[in-house]
Amino acid sequence: MSNVSSSAVHHEAHEHHEEGFIRKYIFSMDHKMISKQFLITGIIMGMIGMIMSLLFRMQLAWPNESFGFLSTLLGKWAPDGKLDPNFYLALVTIHGTIMVFYVLTAGLSGTFSNLLIPYQVGARDMASPFMNMLSYWFFFMSSVVLLISLFVETGPASGGWTIYPPLSALPEAMPGSGSGMTLWLVAIILFIASSLLGGINYISTILNMRTKGMSMNRMPLTIWAFFFTAILGLLAFPVLLGGGLLLIFDRSFGTSFYLSDIWVNGVGALNNTGGSPILFQHLFWFLGHPEVYIILMPALGITSEVIATNARKPIFGYTAMVISLLGISFLSFLVWGHHMFVTGMNPFLGEVFMILTLIIAVPSAVKTFNYLATLWKGNIQFTPGMLFAIGLVSLFISGGLTGIFLGNATLDINLHDTYFVVAHFHLVMGSAAIFGMLAGIYHWFPRMYGRYMNNTLGYIHFWVTFAAAYLVFFPMHFMGIAGVPRRYYQFTLLPEFGIWMDVNVLITIAAIVGGSAQVIFVWNFFYSIFKGKKAPQNPWKSNTLEWTAPVERIHGNWEGDIPTVYRWPYDYSRPDSEEDFIPQNVPDEGHSEEKVAPKTAPVAPEHKEVEEDNSVSFSILKRLFGFAR
């Protein structure tokens, strides 16, 4: 990118910046502010999702108790202080939706892609700041619509976050499939719009706006992770959009994409013929499985960066890490069928999906071993961020290994839709991704607010959360292997599951304790924004470019020229250097080994100038969306 045009943008943007409160804090086009908006919305949604999970955990642990405050809080949904079964399912559904989409997709990827992509590739802002702002506001509207759906008379969507039709298509089958479901679909469509706007932006920024010398193979692993994540999102979300639209047609306009041969109690035989409920599952999981990696890969990217920085060691096997990310991204599109082994689909398809699913375990294993090798003979600094990154690796191992059971169609027969699945995905993509997000928050908090978060509170937060995560999800493996199905409102009517009562109580108590630890975090977060200890420019002695920018988070990120990059981001503890880190913008004096630090010659500025796109379509885009090139 040329310095001239970028500083022009800088000045232009700077004038907007002066316009006042609304421009600066609400309809901001600055990537740093947008990332904070995503983060804070994500934290709020996360707390809501967590409280929901505590409510239904209480139902599972104390099914015969009546809690007075529940009827105060929930009104008709908790008559006599006991959750209504329909509302129990609604809570499960909305908890899943919020956590998967609103916290771990938007809250995690939205926050850190926005914050780090321009900073770490050396750009003044996103390719299109305006689209970036739109992305947040679509997300915000989507959150509002989802929260509104909680107050609909017939209750919010309650057919599970996977909203399988016919259950989700027939208001007669379940009250939650009425207007609550319509609002859910509207919310998700807005969410997809947000996600696509963001994704296009991330990809174009990474491809086009890297600073001088920032070749692809000098990008930090975070950026690689965000890059692949954005590509996955861009390819997968439109399929869910299609699936969701067809569901809307079935629900509201009498089509039969997913419905056939149905007789509903109270209505009788329906007219729909020829559709297939399984079709929806194919469309859903074509997004749904890449979605798992959309959630996980940014967390892994953050972990790579945090572990390398705090172990004071280069990340082990940079190239292998990138290749395994690529492998995971590619394979994640070919494994969706492992969610459907027992739907009665053609057994041959089951075989294909089984093979592809188990192949995807290989790159995941490589990543784990590389993390371990990075820690080996390191000089580990236990910052709260580092603790959460180590926690992620532990949870990723625990949750990942159970994937080998579930990916095997034969074993899946008896484990499908049991608590084993709940344990598996809560460890590997729930807890692990949340840990990645928390690692990122602690690590980049000084970058976002110029202050530290309180370390002691961070340590307490980590250890309580870590213990709680294992106490909540590990015992569920045993329940699952014993054949306890998931999404059950209570087990008291099934005496054969009575032995799990104590375990359920243990899990719920651990969940409540773990939940309270998040209150410590939230307090620490908001307190530190205003009162935290002031942080220096490069608090963790890190190599990446974001720490070369001034502590005052100015518009355009750097005063004067954007730094030029001379080396890869992982020159920690080089034997030939006094300091144990060498930032990327430190000129290379020619003693780095080619083998160790992959590099290409810095790109000359005039070389890029030629690529200016003057096509009509691009100039329209430029005018409409303010593409800055």
Next chain:
Amino acid sequence: MNFNLGKQISRLMAIIALVLVSFSRTGAQDAANGKSLFETHCTSCHAIESKLIGPALGGVSDRREEAWLLNWIKNSQAMVKSGDPIAVKLFNENNKSIMNSFENLSDGEIKDILAYIATGGEKAAPEPGPGTDQTGVTTTGGAASEGTPGWMIAAIMLALIVIIVQIFNILKLVSDYTSIPFFNSQRTNAQLMIIFLVLGLFGAFWEFANHGKYMLTDNAASEHGSSIDLMFNITLGITLFVFVVTQITLFFYAYAYRGREGRKATFYAHNNKLEVIWTIIPAIVLTVLVLNGFNMWAKITDKAPEDAEQIEVFAYQFGWKVRYPGADKTLGQSNFNLISGTNAVGVGVKSEYNNVLEEAKETLRALTDERDFLALNTNPTPEEAEEISMVEKKYKLAVGHHRRLLALANNERVFDGTGEDDVFPNEIHLPVGKAVNFNFRARDVIHSAYMPYFRVQMNCVPGMPTKFWFKPTKTTAEMRQDLAAQGREDAATFEYYLFCAKICGAAHFNMKMKVVVETQAEYDAWLKEQTEKNSPYLKSETPVKADNASEASKEIVLN
């Protein structure tokens, strides 16, 4: 007058039933029969003491007239539509969940159920019988009767967290004041890593020691299940090994390489040999697992043997219906358009077809009239407009249903006569050592038939029949012995069950059906008994006998 009389009678009945139950268990035929009927038909949505999907039923005979209850249970929607004030109120109170209609239950049977409800459902002392696991109930009851220990613990834990934070704050103040570092975060965190590892591994082991015997890993009651168990154990062995090794490595590295002043990390950025090793080894192990799983999967999903018993399991909100093929060993064809109060799974039987067609014609005629009448209203208020659109919707459904029924009229395939002798028991019985082919269908939404001890699960999808065949290898009695040998407390009362594993609505948690595996002789005897008792269409030509089915069809005629 009439109202009071009804109330008195039902009260009296309840008292009689109570007396009968409390004085002579064996003589309480009504309530005992009611209990089994209650468990078959009602428990998916109702409990006696507490509200579930529907309201609590305790004292229902006091609240309502018996005639009202009979009507309501048989067809609640009809009552709501007819505008019965209590019915409408109930419907709205319960979030407009539609109660299943039980037109197949006779008055006598419903009265039995009411009598059972009046006994209070034996809540105090659960009878250790089929399906009631003594230990389970006591555990459950225990949690309830001890008040709120969990709450207390949670509150204490919360307080503990606050205290910990406070202690840290105080210590920090002290150390700031005296400038003596009271804790070295590096060292403490590193030590906590090791403590966490040890406690964690111990916890996992403890959990395994305590609940390992409930894991379904070596007690499959089916032929393919044993192979699944073997594969499960192999996979468990491999993953457990990797789990322990990697977790120990991770936490140990975190401890051993904790940061210290003046120390520098080793610059070690890559090693292709290592990368290749830890790519190839997992790849090989996974290949072995895949090939193993691949072969098993192919075997399990292969076609059922020719001589397999055919059984149909039909899922609906919220329960299961089973169908045995009867004497001709062939399950009759079915069609969702034929579903009615007396034909729950929509079997292709001519007599049923005529009834349904008659009914559909009637509905269509009524709706046509109503629609024509409403069309006269050229300037409807919003409420009327809503009613018009409702009627329009129903009319379209009625037209479609009627049209599809007419199209079925001469369908030789559906009415090939194989359905006439089908048997509809209330439980699944299987002969040991003989292949069984389960045919799954669903009426309304996706359900999933899950029989954990047979290692069987298959979704029941509306519009897409699915199958799963297997060979049970242990009778219920044998399984009880095996479980007792494993030290399971619930062995004596163990039963196989069919559960629903796919979220299907409010009472998803409560769809279960007993499965009994028995010897061929026992099975034959049971099937013979069921054929006499529960094959409604075989007998519909020769009525008289006062059993459920013929009584039920009489009701319909009277209606």
